[in-house]
Amino acid sequence: MKQGGASILVIWLTVFIDLLGFSIIIPILPDLAVTLGGGKVALAVAALYALMNFLFAPLWGSMSDRIGRRPVILISIFITALAQFFFGFITTFWMLMLQRSLAGIGSANISAANAYMADVSTKETRTRNMGLIGAAFGMGFIIGPVVGGYLYEAEGMMGVGIASGMLSVVNLIMAYLLLPESIREKNPEAVRVVNPVIPLVKAMVHRGIRGIFLLNFLNIAAFSLMQVTAALLWEEHFLLSKKEIGLMFSFIGLCAVLVQFLLVGALNRWLGEKRLLVVGLVIMLIALGSMPLVPTIYWELVTLAGLALATGCVNPSLLSLLSAQAGPKEQGNILGLNQSLGSLGRVAGPVMGGVLYAIDFRIPYLGASFILLFALIFTFDLFRKRVIQV
Template sequence: MKRSPLLLIFLTVFIDLLGFGIILPLLPYYAHQEPFNARPWQIGLLVASYSLMQFIFAPIWGRVSDRVGRRPIILMSLMGSTISYLIFGLAQSVALLFVSRILAGIGGANIPTAQAYIADTTSPENRAKGMGMIGAAFGLGFIFGPAVGGFLSQWGYSVPGFVASGICFTDFVLTYFLLPESLKARKPEVAPPQISRWTRLKRAFVRPRVGWLLALFFIATFSLANLEATFALIAKVRYAYTEAQTGYLFAYVGVLTALVQGGLIGPLVRRLGEPRLIVVGTLAFAVSLWLIPYCWDFWALATDLAVLAFGQGVNTPSVTSLISQYTPPDEQGSMLGVTQSLSSLARVLGPIWGGFMFNIHYQWPYLTAAMFMLVAFGLSLKVQAQARLAAGAKSAVRLP
């Protein structure tokens, strides 16, 4: 496994999530002030516009990179991100904020290209390790981004945008001079017929046992995206927290989630099993969402967010693990694409819902998300019952 190209790919993905994390907790504060005076529903749309562009462009960049190479797409995405954050820092209207977030989403839709680069440059035995670097870059970017954004905001809301732009441009320069093309020249091949994402989604939902898990996964991701889009608003309106405090709370949740997924999930799965862990995680997530508007001080909110980090931290990997276990080996890649599409769609719809609900009252994004998670809790009980039936059937087959 070549170290320096993979390090640059890691840096590219890390910077994408770092930029997203820097802006996310500040966006409501920035857009709410003069000269923008954006309403909560507009802020929800701003957050959703980023995810919508990723949903549209991620498969496009992946296909284009198969034809023109990985390097040009990665460079173009980095330059797009550089320009988007510069516009964010200079914006004087809500329209320009939308332009900034749309460009950032288009630039940040390079994850499939980064994954393809790793597939090009790693041996089969090292591929999982290489793909794991992308997951690590995601986690670290979302941990450090909000903390950096909160810290920089003390010098003005534009400063984090300029810093994010400078970081992206630095990565662009490093990539331009140091990243070689990974796609080998090859003879044109007849491409297999393309199946649309919607067709793959429909096929996946009718698969035995997988459909309930996909529905649960969508609801949980939708609820999390709703929280991410509106938490800075409730932190300002309900708790009167500063931008820095909000950024540190985002980072705190990121650290706790990383600790759960990096160290606690393995022993818990061995002790409880994925189906039971999904039930516990979904219920914890629902309860914590319900309590967010009602915490009486900082420590109560921090405790509630710890419960949320635990619930979300055990739920997501357990659900994806079961989806993988219930999918034939030759369809794993296709099912991964389905879950990524569902995640992207949930991250488009969740912020829109949260913004409109916050426009009614600051409690509504969290109370409605908690009710959705109670539906997911019912689905988790269904998943657990199906797992017990399957285990019982296997035991019966083994009996003489």
């Protein structure tokens, strides 16, 4: 079902507000985890969020094929609101673990949002519209970390929890009032995915889907090595405050939005999805490896701009290529499984990142570059064998 710009705008705003509520806590979470958990290894608590994504993204995706995108998105936003309010009351490490788990369950709705965007897209607009989802992430990261850093220093944990929770409530009301259903014919025979491993194995029978799944896993694992340790890197080695760390994350978001809105469409028309993916992987490899090595914060900003450009090329290209491999009645399921497998990358990233950072602050970033080098070699092999169809 191809709908007009109004539907695309509403789903974009839904994802944006959802990510805004999430990104408010980004400058706070690493230091909070280390303080409550007693060491940098406690950064692995971030893996709980991703683990819940892994378990629930296929469920939300398959349920959206079965009962529709709209009810799944509404339920998951409600769960996210509960998790964000609870953040303001955290005083122990187990409460932090519970909050990250609950937030991970709610945020797994991105599979339904991606499926919604696929529903309302044509072949010609698919990459551009998937890029808009990335832009929503970017906009959330522009505003959220800055607000979170300032709120934490002014109002403490309670202020951050209430603010992020209220944003999710606004998101829920807006989606309830304005978000139409995107599929006319639901698939009541779609299987409810409770165990994500079984459908993952079945989906991987398709060589093209299997290849993109692996690329997405590697891409996210590499990025997560940076994401979970960046706040500590900037605080310990560049002597930044919470407010300044929030500004750094916001800079990434701003660059990502500019890339998504101004460059992705033109670059895709010029290079095509396959070449755009390769270019993005090369730039990301260089940017992540450079982050702990640059001498000043200004050069760090250059690497972050490169990282934003890379993610703007890689993420929509992978989503668009994956959508092209899936049938019209399995978009939610396949995109949900893709998010679920990507969540395993977000599990691996924080677990490895905390341990590696405790050894040496440079190792997580150099390790991310090696992961992306392997991903790049694997991409060339997939394209050479013509495994992926466009």
